[in-house]
Amino acid sequence: MDICMNKKVRVIETHLASNTRLKEQPAIYFEKDKEGPDGREDRLLNIYDEVQYQEILGFGGAFTESSSLNLSRVSKEMREKILELYFSTERGIGYNFCRSTINSCDFSEQFYAYDQTEDDFELIHFDIAHDKETVIPMIKDAMGLAEDLMIFSSPWSPPAWMKTTGKMDKGGKLRTDCQETWAKYVARFIQEYQKEGIFIWGVTVQNEAKAEQGWESCVYSAGEERDFVAGYLKPVFEKMGLGDQKIFFWDHNKERVVERAGETLCSKRARDCFDGVAVHWYSGDHFTALDVTHQLFPEKYIIASEQCTGKGGEPEQAGEKYAHDIIGDLNNWANAWVDWNMFLDEDGGPSHWLDEQRAEGREEEKIWIGSAPIVYNRIKKELDIQSSYYYLGHFSKYIRRGAKRIGYSVYDSAIETCAFVNKDGSIVCVVLNRTEADKEIGLRYRQEIADIKIKAHSIVTLIF
16 A cells, blocks of 8 residues: 555544643554455544534633632733643644623622612613623633634523522522613623623523522523513614624523423524524433434524533543543534633632532532632642543644534444544544543545554544
8 A cells, every 4th residue: 555645644642541641643644545345444434524514613611700710819920821721722722712601600709790789770880890800801811812712601690689589599580570671781791891802702591591500590491581582682782782692592401402492492583583502511411412403403503501520530531521522512513612610729619609518517528529621739839730621622722613524434433533624624533432442443534544543541633
């Protein structure tokens, strides 16, 4: 077989057992496949760029207050390093599609809202000063490294005075007499951020719209969410010059996304109001539910808007879980994949929700402590970079905005794969092996083959 020297394949590997993390390995080269009966049949991974699917918006994490507070408390040098690790394409993993919160969330140091004055229907006291302390500076620093950064924002709860329960946590609903005010509140948030030089690309109506969480939460039925957007949010956006804002529904787990989409987008008017659906991973894979949703509503974006793992487990566990979900979501029409907190301390905070549990005397081993791809050990004053950072980087660093998913087939379902063509024509194929055995594959493209071994519990990005 003749080596095609112009068909070099770059190989980037993460294999924790050999201390290999997002490391460029020796290239492999395509060789011409034999024709006729002697053509290769075994152990193949075929790439088909003749077929293209959805366009990719990007990858990223969330600008939570917990992350920004931690970032504000480290040295200037460490702050710059962390931001580069996330947002630099050359020195980091190239985040370019991120989430922010509207008002406080469970990963804030305390409950807060931009207008806490009772029954201030005119929003006279609306002020984003709280975000100017640490959140907005973090976003601006990120923008300095990622010029193409896109941000969508999500509320966990309206201010307590707009709720039927009179409090931001433990569920409750938006008061019917506050719907227009809440719509104007979200629009004001976007406008105030614009004044800071931060453009908000889109919003989700409500984080986890079905859940009565112990932290900030607000419950909407599909009909309530649909009617709020069609009757208030969309008209307010248009009236206030924000008609190009993207609006997403659900922002919750995948197991009910098909039914939720059907109920929310049940009329042409409703369908015209929404740009897509946002989903989380906390109820399991349910990847094909995304495919069904796409088949029903092919013009809508699908964004994987939040996922995270808890503290502990095997070193590669978080990374493998991330990569498995990213591959499954992308292969079923997701346009973007967004992690949760970017930067937590070793205790999973700061978080008012965690503090409340500890103050109530709950046993530490019964408290779920979230992790992040980068954790700061306050005692050692060191960064602990988790496997999730490297595994996520296999996608975010090399699959750029505007890439299109393309077809593939693989001989063994244990080899988890997705493939894309970037706008510059480069093809990116990510291969995940979560098994205990090495896997031999022949990367086959247009009658040429390049052989490679994918080690047990490793992930590889192939670029050609």
